[in-house]
Amino acid sequence: xxxxxxxxxxxxxxxxxxxxxxxxxxxDEEFLVLLGPSGCGKTTTMRMIAGLEDVTExxxxxxxxxxxxxxxxxxDIAMVFQSYGLYPNMNVYxxxxxxxxxxxxxxDSHDERVKRAAAMVELEPFMHRKPAELSGGQRQRVALARxxxxxxxxxxxxxxxxxxxxxxxxSTRAQIKNLSHELKVTTIYVTHDQIEAMTLADRVVVMxxxxxxxxxxxxxxxxxxxNTFVAGFIGSPAMNLMExxxxxxTFTGDRVSISGLNGPNGPVTLGFRAxxxxxxDDQGEISAPVYTMELLxxxxxxxxxxGGAMVSVKAHKExxxxxxxxxxxxxxxxxCHLFDAQxxxxxxxx
Amino acid sequence: MATPKALQQPFxxxxxxxxxxxxxxxxxxxxxxxxxxxxxxxxxDAFSANPLDVIFGPTTRAGGDGLSILDIAIGLxxxxxxxxLAFTRLPKWVDRLSPQGMTVIGWLVGAxxxxxxxxxVFFGILPAVLGVLNSVAGPLGxxxxxxxxxxxxxxxxxxxxxxNFQNSLIxxxxxxxxxxxxxxxxxxxxxxxxxxxxxxILIIALIxxxxxxxxxxxxxxxxxxxxxxxxxxxxxxxxxxxxxxxxAVIAVLVAINQPFTIWMLxxxxxxxxxxxxxxxxxxxxxxxxxxxxxxxxxxxPGVITTGLFSFLLAYNDLLVTSLLLxxxxxxxxxxxxxxxxxxxxxxxxxxxxxxxxxxxxxLFLLVMIFQRQIVSGLTAGAVKG
Numbered sequence: 001x002x003x004x005x006x007x008x009x010x011x012x013x014x015x016x017x018x019x020x021x022x023x024x025x026x027x028d029e030e031f032l033v034l035l036g037p038s039g040c041g042k043t044t045t046m047r048m049i050a051g052l053e054d055v056t057e058x059x060x061x062x063x064x065x066x067x068x069x070x071x072x073x074x075x076d077i078a079m080v081f082q083s084y085g086l087y088p089n090m091n092v093y094x095x096x097x098x099x100x101x102x103x104x105x106x107x108d109s110h111d112e113r114v115k116r117a118a119a120m121v122e123l124e125p126f127m128h129r130k131p132a133e134l135s136g137g138q139r140q141r142v143a144l145a146r147x148x149x150x151x152x153x154x155x156x157x158x159x160x161x162x163x164x165x166x167x168x169x170x171s172t173r174a175q176i177k178n179l180s181h182e183l184k185v186t187t188i189y190v191t192h193d194q195i196e197a198m199t200l201a202d203r204v205v206v207m208x209x210x211x212x213x214x215x216x217x218x219x220x221x222x223x224x225x226x227n228t229f230v231a232g233f234i235g236s237p238a239m240n241l242m243e244x245x246x247x248x249x250t251f252t253g254d255r256v257s258i259s260g261l262n263g264p265n266g267p268v269t270l271g272f273r274a275x276x277x278x279x280x281d282d283q284g285e286i287s288a289p290v291y292t293m294e295l296l297x298x299x300x301x302x303x304x305x306x307g308g309a310m311v312s313v314k315a316h317k318e319x320x321x322x323x324x325x326x327x328x329x330x331x332x333x334x335x336c337h338l339f340d341a342q343x344x345x346x347x348x349x350x
Numbered sequence: 351m352a353t354p355k356a357l358q359q360p361f362x363x364x365x366x367x368x369x370x371x372x373x374x375x376x377x378x379x380x381x382x383x384x385x386x387x388x389x390x391x392x393x394x395d396a397f398s399a400n401p402l403d404v405i406f407g408p409t410t411r412a413g414g415d416g417l418s419i420l421d422i423a424i425g426l427x428x429x430x431x432x433x434x435l436a437f438t439r440l441p442k443w444v445d446r447l448s449p450q451g452m453t454v455i456g457w458l459v460g461a462x463x464x465x466x467x468x469x470x471v472f473f474g475i476l477p478a479v480l481g482v483l484n485s486v487a488g489p490l491g492x493x494x495x496x497x498x499x500x501x502x503x504x505x506x507x508x509x510x511x512x513x514n515f516q517n518s519l520i521x522x523x524x525x526x527x528x529x530x531x532x533x534x535x536x537x538x539x540x541x542x543x544x545x546x547x548x549x550x551i552l553i554i555a556l557i558x559x560x561x562x563x564x565x566x567x568x569x570x571x572x573x574x575x576x577x578x579x580x581x582x583x584x585x586x587x588x589x590x591x592x593x594x595x596x597x598a599v600i601a602v603l604v605a606i607n608q609p610f611t612i613w614m615l616x617x618x619x620x621x622x623x624x625x626x627x628x629x630x631x632x633x634x635x636x637x638x639x640x641x642x643x644x645x646x647x648x649x650x651p652g653v654i655t656t657g658l659f660s661f662l663l664a665y666n667d668l669l670v671t672s673l674l675l676x677x678x679x680x681x682x683x684x685x686x687x688x689x690x691x692x693x694x695x696x697x698x699x700x701x702x703x704x705x706x707x708x709x710x711x712x713l714f715l716l717v718m719i720f721q722r723q724i725v726s727g728l729t730a731g732a733v734k735g
Contacts (some may be wrong), residue, residue: 048630050632051631051632052631052632052667053629071631071636072628072631072632073631073632073634073635075634077632078632078633079629079632081625081628081629082625083623083625084625085623085626085628085629086626086629087626087629087644087647088507088648089647089648098632098633099633102630102634102635102639102643103633103634135482146629149636150460152631155634176629201417221646
C-alpha cells in the first residue's frame, strides 16, 4: 500500500542541523522504529514525513509520489501524538469521528467505522466521555482509534507511550504491536526507549545528533552494533565498553587481558554484554575489586572498574560478594566486539 | 468541601477578615446603592438632608407612589425565584428543547423568552395582583417605602435616552465585533508564529496601546471632518461626512482597543497546545479549518473574556464619544455627562441619576450571564487533555 522513501533528507534551522542527509526506504507494511536520545532528530524526521515541518533539502516520497509540498491532509497519514492531541470540546465518539467528518467520508458509514475502531482499542464504554474525564491510557487509546478509523496508508507515532506509567506502557505496547499486525499499515514509530524499539520494530533506525548510526533488525542492532554509540545505547544494561590496546590478538587494559581476538594492532575499544560474561574461577580475563553489587531477583549484577570504565556482569542469582572483594570475571573472545578507538566504528572480524 | 488542615485559619483571623471584607464591600458598594435609592425618589426626598428620608421617601410616599411591606415581600420573593429559575431550570430547558448544534440560538431564544416572561409577570401581572391584595391587607398593605419610576420614564421616553442607548448598542457592537474578529485572527497567527516579525508587531501594538487616547482622537479628527471630500469620488456628491457618526467612534475605539485584544487573545491561544492544530491538520483540516473547528471551540472562554473587556471600553468611553459624536448620535455616557452639566433643577439632577443607574443595569446583566462561561474551564481541559 505505501512505501516511503527518504532521499538525502536534511533539516536545518539556520546553522543548526536537525537531521543530516537521511536516506532510507521503508517497505510497505513495515514497522519502523526511529530510536535515539532526545534531540537526535527522530521526531523532526517524523514531522517532515507528516508534513508538519518543511524539508530543507532532499525528497520524501510516499508510494513513488514526492510529497515535499503536500499539506499534511493530502498525504494520507495518521498520527498519534505524545500528549495525545485530543480535541477537548468533543467526546470520545466525536474525537474518533473527526477525521471522517472533515474528509467528508460518506456519513452513513461513520457510525460503523467509529464503533469498529473503538472496539479495536476497547473504548466502547467511554464513548460519551470528554477527554478530560479519561485516564492517560484511555486518552492514548482514543488517539489510536482516531488514527485507525480512517484506515490511512501510513501511521506515525510520536512517543505515544512516554506519558503512561510503566505498567500501562507494557499493555499498550502489546496493543500497538497487535494493531499494526492486524491492520497491515506502514508504521513509523518514534521513541527514546530501546525496549519499545526492540519489542515493536521490524527494523530500527538508531540516530544521534541528526545522523543515522545504524539501520537493522532489532537482532542485528543488538548482536552487531555498528559503533560504540549504538553499543552503548541498546541493551539494558548497555554494552560494557573498555579502553585498551590490541597486540597480536590480545587485548590489554587496566586490570583486563583477553586473548584470542582477531583485529589490527593498536588502541581499540572492546565491548561485551553483561549477560554473555560470567563470574569465573581465578584465571578470569578481568580481575578487579567489586565496586557494587545489585540484586535483581533473577540475577545478581556485579560491577567492577576495569579498562577505564564501569563493567557489569550478570552472575547467578545466588552469587554474593562484598564490596571490595576481588572477583574474577571470565570473558571469552567470542562474545567480544571490537571498535575503533578514535571513530568508534565497528572493526569487522577478518 | 472541607478546608485542608494546612489552610485552616483560627476563628479570630476568619472573623477579622470577614468583617474587613464586609466593611470594604459596604464602602465600595455604597455610592451605587445610594444613587439607586435616589433615582426612585422625588427630588425633595432625593436631596433631603436626613438620610432616612432619602431611603424611605416620605414626600414620594405622600405623592401616592409607595410600596407596602406586602409589596416588598412578594416582589423580593418573585425576584429571587426568577433568578433561581434562570440559573437552575433555564439551562435544562434550553438543552432539551434546542436542536442539535443550535445551542447558541437556543440560548438566545430561551433567554429572550425568559426575559419577556419576567417583564410581563413583574411589571404587568404583579402590580395588578398586589393592588388587590394591598386593599384587603390592612396595615401591611399601607405604603411604607416611597418609590417612583417617573424619573426613569422622563429620562428614557421624554428626554429620548433610548436613542442614546441605541447608539451605545451600535458603537459597542461594532467595536466588539471588529476587535474580536481581527483580534482572534491576529492573535492566533502571532501565537503560532515563531518569526521575528511577529515579535516586532507585538511590540508596535504595545506602543500604540501606550499612546494617550486623546492623541488617537486628535489624529483622526481631520480625516473624519474632511471625509466627505475623500468619499466623494466613490459615493458621489452627497457623500456623508464621517464626523459625528458612530462609525467614526468605532474606528477610533477599535484603534485604541485592538492592541490589547491582540495581546490578550494571543496569550489565550498560546495556552492551547500546538499539538491540537497539528492533530487537526493531519486528520484532514486545512489551516483555516483547524482554526475554525478545533481551536475556536476551545477558545470561547478567552473570546468571551476579551469581548467583555472590549465591551466595557466601548460602553464606558467618554473622551472619544464626546469629541466625535454630534448631539443626535450621542451614546449614553456623554449624554449623562450632559445631564449633569445642565443648568439645572433638582428634578434634572434626579433624572441624571436615574440615567446613571440605567447604564449600570446592562453591565450587571452581562457579567451575570457570562461569569459561568468565563469559569467554564474549557481551557483547563485543553491544556490537560
